[in-house]
Structure formats: C-alpha cells, structure tokens
Amino acid sequence: MLKKFRSAISAFHHKEHYASHEQEIADKKYTIREMTSDDIKELLQLERAVYADEVPWTRSAFLAELYSRYTHLYLCVLYQNKIIAFIGTRVFFDDAHVTHVAVHPQFQKSGIASFLLQEVETFANRQHCQTLSLEVRMSNIDAKRLYRKLGYEAQKSLPNYYRIGNEDALYMVKKVK
DSSP states (O other): HHHHHHHHHHTSSSSOOOOOEEEEEEEEEEEEEEEEGHHHHHHHHHHHHTTTTSSSSSSSHHHHHHTTTTEEEEEEEOOOOOTEEEEEEEETEEEEEEEEEEOOGGGSSSSHHHHHHHHHHHHHHTOOOOOEEEEEEETTTHHHHHHHHOOEEEEEEEEOTTTTTGGOOEEEEEOOO
8 A cells, every 4th residue: 555655646746856877788878868848840840750741749848748747757869969769758656658769770680779778677676666667559569579579468459559550559568567
C-alpha cells in the first residue's frame, strides 16, 4: 500500500534532473541530455525524417509534455551537435509510459533506441514504477522486435490508434524490476 501511495504522489512531482553526458554507442560518441523547448524545431525536423514527412507531434504537444505537472523525462541524443534521436516518458501512478521514441533513419539499428529505453527503465526504477508501457504501430516490425527483445510483452491491440493512416497499435508492457 505504501509503495502505491508513494507512486501516486510521485506522479504529481516535477521531473528530476538528468545529467548531460557523453556516451559511446557502437563506436560513436554521442551527447545525451534533457530535451528543452529550444529543441522543438529540430525535433519536428527529425520527426519528418523518421515518419516520411509526417509530424506525429506538434510544437504544442512537445511543449505540453515538457511542462507537464507529471513526473517525466525527455531525452535527446546529439551527434556532431545535431539531434539524431529522442525519447520521452511520463510517470502516472506506478507506470512509466513511453510517449515517443524516434531515431533518425541513418542511425537506426545502431543501439541508440536500446540505450534510450534502458535510460527510461532506470528512470522508472527511481520513480518506483511497476511497469513501463508504450504503443507501437502494427506495421513497425523492427520496433516490435526490439521491444520484445528488451522484455516488453504485447497486451492488446488498439484499433485505429494512429490518426495518420488510421493504423492499429499494439500496446506493450514490461515489468520493472
């Protein structure tokens, strides 16, 4: 009971600080840091590259998440001072929900998404979360494979979840240790 109460209270606290640092992934050095509102223009460009000129999130959606009253963590990955990947998560009660993951196509399959998901899992542990959750497009076979490899399990299908293309989503959950 105390653990559930602590999780519920933490859901209404603001985010903790994430220390910016250099990280080597697949023999390349990247800078990992918290996302800021100054990054939004570059994030929208990254979305266009990842999602074939579509922009799933608007400027206002990013701002709403960055200034949310819920505990959250939004990270970006920079290579040569350019954002090439990002991830976002929001804590609500005992679940850390991954709201968005994007890696530039030139950097996909290099371990960046796995690294970011591990950072989010560490954050979820510090927040006393029981689970990590996310949605993924049914057609995104590579992402589903990665999530399964990292311990996420399919829970249910969400019909017409994505506005763009009216595509179904798969809701996946991982128990946090």
